[in-house]
Amino acid sequence: MPWPHVLTVAGSDSSAGAGIQADVKACAALGAYCSSVITAVTAQNTAGVQGVHLVPEELIREQLQSVLSDMSVDVVKTGMLPSAGIIKILCESLQKFSVKATVTIALSRDELFAMADIVTPNVKEASKLLGGVSLHTIADMRDAAESIYKFGPRYVLVKGGDMPDSSEAIDVFYDGKEFVEFRGHRIKTHNTHGTGCTLASSIAAELAKGSSMLNAVQVAKNFVESALHHSKDLVIGNGPQGPFDHLFRLKCPPYNIGSERRFNPDSLFLYAVTDSRMNKRWGHSIEDAVKAAIEGGATIVQLREKDIESRAFLEAAKACMDICRSSGVPLLINDRVDIALACNADGVHVGQSDISAREVRELLGPGKIIGVSCKTPAQAEQAWRDGADYLGCGGVFPTTTKANNPTLGFEGLKAVCLASKLPVVAIGGINATNAGSVMELGVPNLKGVAVVSALFDRECVSTETRNLRSILTSVRCLA
Numbered sequence: 501m502p503w504p505h506v507l508t509v510a511g512s513d514s515s516a517g518a519g520i521q522a523d524v525k526a527c528a529a530l531g532a533y534c535s536s537v538i539t540a541v542t543a544q545n546t547a548g549v550q551g552v553h554l555v556p557e558e559l560i561r562e563q564l565q566s567v568l569s570d571m572s573v574d575v576v577k578t579g580m581l582p583s584a585g586i587i588k589i590l591c592e593s594l595q596k597f598s599v600k601a602t603v604t605i606a607l608s609r610d611e612l613f614a615m616a617d618i619v620t621p622n623v624k625e626a627s628k629l630l631g632g633v634s635l636h637t638i639a640d641m642r643d644a645a646e647s648i649y650k651f652g653p654r655y656v657l658v659k660g661g662d663m664p665d666s667s668e669a670i671d672v673f674y675d676g677k678e679f680v681e682f683r684g685h686r687i688k689t690h691n692t693h694g695t696g697c698t699l700a701s702s703i704a705a706e707l708a709k710g711s712s713m714l715n716a717v718q719v720a721k722n723f724v725e726s727a728l729h730h731s732k733d734l735v736i737g738n739g740p741q742g743p744f745d746h747l748f749r750l751k752c753p754p755y756n757i758g759s760e761r762r763f764n765p766d767s768l769f770l771y772a773v774t775d776s777r778m779n780k781r782w783g784h785s786i787e788d789a790v791k792a793a794i795e796g797g798a799t800i801v802q803l804r805e806k807d808i809e810s811r812a813f814l815e816a817a818k819a820c821m822d823i824c825r826s827s828g829v830p831l832l833i834n835d836r837v838d839i840a841l842a843c844n845a846d847g848v849h850v851g852q853s854d855i856s857a858r859e860v861r862e863l864l865g866p867g868k869i870i871g872v873s874c875k876t877p878a879q880a881e882q883a884w885r886d887g888a889d890y891l892g893c894g895g896v897f898p899t900t901t902k903a904n905n906p907t908l909g910f911e912g913l914k915a916v917c918l919a920s921k922l923p924v925v926a927i928g929g930i931n932a933t934n935a936g937s938v939m940e941l942g943v944p945n946l947k948g949v950a951v952v953s954a955l956f957d958r959e960c961v962s963t964e965t966r967n968l969r970s971i972l973t974s975v976r977c978l979a
């Protein structure tokens with residue numbers, strides 16, 4: 501029975517809030533085993549660092565040899581690597597023993613940096629890596645991520661924990677082509693010692709469990725935020741920065757931080773909504789249609805199957821969940837909360853005549869995504885009160901996909917968006933010829949378009965999706 505295994509190569513923190521102590525606790529909380537090679541022993545507490553003693557390089561080499569020669573390590577996470585000699589020894593070991601991935605905190609550019617799967621500098625470290633540039637805005641963080649990417653890592657995550665106070669803690673991810681902003685509530689607390697170590701080792705744990713990189717980062721982000729939220733009133737030590745409780749789940753109702761992801765409104769960018777009649781017409785199974793849409797760049801999927809037997813629907817939904825989970829794309833079920841629960845879908849989308857978002861939230865709990873179809877500002881307000889995560893607003897253009905569906909036009913769409921406190925996805929008759937004009941409305945919380953027939957009533961779903969994705973991306977770049 502495989503046991504996901506992370507090896508942390510980092511310093512020991514006597515206060516046990518950061519360093520290898522944080523890594524071992526985070527991995528345990530997320531279900532991965534964590535072995536540790538100690539590079540330095542620090543004397544530190546909630547007031548700061550009082551002393552550091554480097555572990556002799558030969559002993560570091562021996563620790564690496566002991567672990568890597570005997571225990572199959574999936575992912576290596578590095579923390580404090582206090583000398584070039586230690587980095588060299590680690591690189592030699594990584595060449596001798598193959599591992600699936602490396603997650604590096606990124607304190608300085610070195611040969612390990614270029615080998616890393618992901619580097620996770622905070623804003624100070626990012627600034628130092630780039631010769632002291634000042635980073636004050638999300639745009640600065642994007643620029644920094646793009647510049648750091650050029651040093652060689654596969655992915656870059658610039659962490660925004662220390663950014664000027666805002667209501668959100670935002671981290672910027674870059675894969676060499678696109679940016680993803682991982683947004684979370686900023687928890688008002690002094691207990692943030694070890695957040696960087698914990699985020700990196702949580703990403704490593706999720707990668708070791710087989711997650712995609714995006715999913716690993718999302719789960720890690722949720723985990724840190726949940727741990728900080730739970731720990732905000734805990735007090736240990738008299739200094740300005742205390743530790744937080746990695747093992748909070750042992751003491752309170754389970755937070756949805758495992759596979760449940762915090763809803764990222766950017767995932768509404770290209771929303772693929774399936775239709776069984778169209779699938780039948782083109783001889784596509786639901787699974788094939790979903791796989792093709794994701795290959796083409798769909799950022800979220802909704803199974804909207806109005807005439808299919810429940811048992812067949814559930815089987816198809818479970819298969820689609822496997823497809824979506826491995827791609828890190830959220831999967832929602834239209835209306836059928838029972839199917840969503842049975843296949844552990846990421847959420848449910850309901851219309852005005854379905855059970856309310858409030859009841860759905862009661863059934864699904866806090867970690868699931870709930871969308872509501874709205875045509876008016878009043879419906880938008882009600883959906884927000886009921887605890888929905890986003891609105892589907894339409895039909896923007898005339899459509900035959902949904903019966904008795906009055907057309908709203910741009911004015912109606914704009915009215916709902918401007919009244920809405922939630923992110924909005926436009927739907928109804930949207931295709932390659934008009935999607936650009938929808939996104940050019942320039943309404944900040946209009947996050948994307950939902951499409952049915954323009955993707956699924958076509959012979960090649962992936963081609964249509966890819967074409968629509970490139971249109972939307974070019975409009976977003978111009979915005």
Ligand SMILES: Nc1ncnc2c1ncn2[C@@H]1O[C@H](COP(=O)(O)OP(=O)(O)O)[C@@H](O)[C@H]1O
Pocket residue numbers: 621622623659660661662669670671684685686687688689692694695696697699721724725728
């Ligand atoms: N007060 C906070 N509330 C929520 N998330 C936070 C808070 N402080 C840090 N984070 C998150 O913790 C992770 C580590 O970021 P950061 O603290 O910037 O790194 P470091 O600890 O290395 O300085 C990031 O995901 C960041 O968004």
Ligand SMILES: Cc1ncc(COP(=O)(O)O)c(N)n1
Pocket residue numbers: 510511512513518519520542579580692693694695696697698
């Ligand atoms: C041994 C050791 N390693 C790393 C950190 C950084 O901690 P943080 O995650 O808060 O940046 C630390 N304080 N001590």
Ligand SMILES: [Mg+2]
Pocket residue numbers: 661692693694695696
């Ligand atoms: Mg921090």
